Amino acid sequence: MTDTKTVPGRRKIKKTAADQIFDIILYAIAAIITVIVLYPMYFIVIASFSDPALVSNGEIILLPRGVNFKAYAQLAGYAKLWVGYKNTIFYVIVGTIVTLIVNIPAAYSLSRKDLYGKKPLTIFYLIPMFFTGGLIPTYLLVTSLNLDDTFRVMVIPFSVVTYYIIVARTFFSNSIPEDLWEAAQMDGCGYLGFFFRMVLPVSKAIIAVIALWAAVGQWNSYFNALIYLRSPELQPLQIILRNILISNQTISAMTTGAAAVEAKQMADLIKYAVIVVSSAPIMCMYPFVQKYFNQGVMLGSLKG
């Protein structure tokens, strides 16, 4: 808690007793919430470089002890993790580019009032929001096209996202004035020229928002990989994480004996470390791109 004093500087408002109690309760609750939110993340970080036996005995609660980087050293030598990392970065980059190429131009077309067949086309994009073929028919299609177990399945088939199109369409119809198009037309500019030379340069905000959504979605996704990928060299980071964090669980619970206890403690330590290694990049990026995320939330709330 920082201060429960009065408003600093700006306006002078007399504080009644009721308001003071209100403030005390407010900041107290906020402080408790902050601790509840931050502590688990803090604990993971300190546990990841503490002595595994101490962590397991519950002696690490507020500060790291027996500092060592064994778990990180083991992870550094764990090739699968880095293959997963490399794959994920590749999927994120290619997937984001494909998503932008596919959705942004479509959104622009749909935002044009003079598009012939605008209504049926819009409905064409909306229907899948309400009805889909479901898991098995989609799976059968993807396998029949021989797309399963290739990197393409991660970046192409599911790149059209109606929600992105609606958000971008709303942005285009609100922020590209019709006069601009009329003026461009006078100068002999067609739809394509107008889109690439006039619309795209002034739409950096929406492009950034959709790129971020697509990138974060791609970073986090594991379902498609779970279903469609079999080769170990194609697995993204999230699948490797699942193997370490979740599948390991049942295996280690069954072992017994002193060496096994130590192994289990080390396995837990590795889990803490792998969480740090895999989540730190996206968390560190966050303050830099926060502005765009917030913008996205606002844009997304607009009705198309």
Place this chain on the structure above:
Amino acid sequence: MRGSQATAKPGRRSFWQEINRCKALYLLMLPSLVLFLIFTYVPMYGVIIAFKDFTPSEGIMGSAWAGLKYFRQYFNSYQFWPTIKNTIVISLYTVAVTFPLPVVLALMCHQMKAKRFKKFFQVSTYLPHFISTVVMCGMIILFLSPSSGVIAKILSLVGIKLPNLMGMPKAFPSIYVWTEAWQHVGWDSILYIATLSAVDPTLYEAATIDGASKWHRMIHIDIPALAPTAIIMFILRMGNIMSVGFEKVYLLQNTLNNSSSEIISTYVYKMGLISNQYSLSSAIGLFNNLINLTLLLLVNWLSKKMSDTSLI
């Protein structure tokens, strides 16, 4: 627009002229149209395997019709009620917790005058949103472990013994919902915070002059300001009540908590891709989809009546 009118009314163009005029726009839509047609519309046709005895060797066309056999098989199976009940319980519980909390958080944020703390509070509460589902589930399992988890250790300091929550069917919905709240409430409050920041400040000044306390200002200014947005968000959430995210439930499932963690989507996955019962799995998926569609249309109709806003 018909061709005959093109000659009658000079401003109107024929179908082909219109197509020709817009061809560049169609070109821009082409990639998404083709991808959508193949990967979303073709599977919609493929859903007819729910009504067939599908075998991969005979294909969708060649397989024999089975009528409603697989729907009946699901309705009569011992997993029918549990999967529906679990889906609804988890879903309603999630809405009951994660719908009001962001509103409360936004109200709190809006009352804070200590700028630094407010910023710190906001950033910390957003942060867990960026943890991936897999990592989140890994964290839940690590933290709740009764032997080595930190929660068990902290509780043992005050003499409470933590049971194996991950193995208790009763605890599953709560684990799912409260961790969901931990992760996303801060993020979901952004919309409400923005709505509140648009409230006319003179309202507060007038209220203060009239002697309204902070509490009263919150009740009589802030809450009514949030109501329209909140109602729309609520209606939208209710339309999705039958769809619980597959990923998190699947990752948190184990044989001990299965009786309360098997939901429709995890069951569809297991029937289809693990047991290879393609037709049965498609039938269950289609059934779920139809309920969702009905709910959505119903909710859409309600929202049209109540607030003049609707999806379609």
